[in-house]
Amino acid sequence: MAYLCFDIGGTAIKYRILLEDGNPVTSLLETPTEVTKTDNNIVWQIVDIAKRIVQTSGVVINGICIATAGVVDPRKGEIISAGYTIPNYTGAKIRSTIEREMKLPCSVENDVNCTLLGERWKNRYQYKNIFCMTIGTGVGGALYLDNRLYRGTQFNAGEIGYIPWKDKKDFQQVCSTQSLVDLVNLRTKQDFKNGREIMAVLRAGSSHFVFSAFEEWFAEIMNMLSIIECIINPEVFIIGGGVFAPFPGFQDRLNTLIQTKTRVTTPVLLANQGNSAGLYGALYHFQHGGSSR
16 A cells, blocks of 8 residues: 655655555655745645646555644644744644545644654664654654653643743754854854755864864753753654764764763664655554554
8 A cells, every 4th residue: 555645844845655664656755835924835735746646656545644844633633833934834724625635534743753753663663762853944852652652732742942942042043953054154154054064064074163063052952852851761862854864973973972061861863764754754653543652
């Protein structure tokens, strides 16, 4: 059986067809998210993509699996609330619209929850207690406690990006990818455009000053994890997002930073399923009827 899986972010929508075991049928595709300063067209954008793929792929689609930014009620498949990265997204009735238009079953879950599920499933992790953090346009978190997702009474457990942090800023304003870019540019007097450029320098090991600025930014992330460690005490942390795309030696460099300059004692793992982690998690969530064990 084949499923059309989407991962909706504030900047881009990624999608591909996956078999029930997670093996891909198509390559990973990506399109800019249709948002303006005041509105978005995401639900109908998904409908248009889904109709095109169903009509042209030659693959029988058995369901549509969606991971999305925003606080999600997975029982209804609706957006309870959303931040500034996707204007006017609150209240979006994704599941009912997709099922009505496509005549296919659909499931919807928060994107960071899906990243956690995807990393756990595809890596065959046996951990029963996990905290996952993803860093991109914003910062998100997900909790896996006692062998299942914990969403909280209003489905926003783990939404650490909105925690007041420092200088009257939320955590995600201090620790998003853009905040890293701004800090590196401030400290090095250079003009990096995005996190990929910074990671290329770190990969090459060609600038002590860039790594020093990265270390300063990363310390804020570790401060948050040390708080979560005290409250939840998970078996492992998983950190994902494009800026944490693993490369040879990077995990070791982070481990050294963590061991020598932070109080965090819980193992910190880099997400290794790349841009497909949320898609895998969306599929896993669909297959488990929303229970996400």
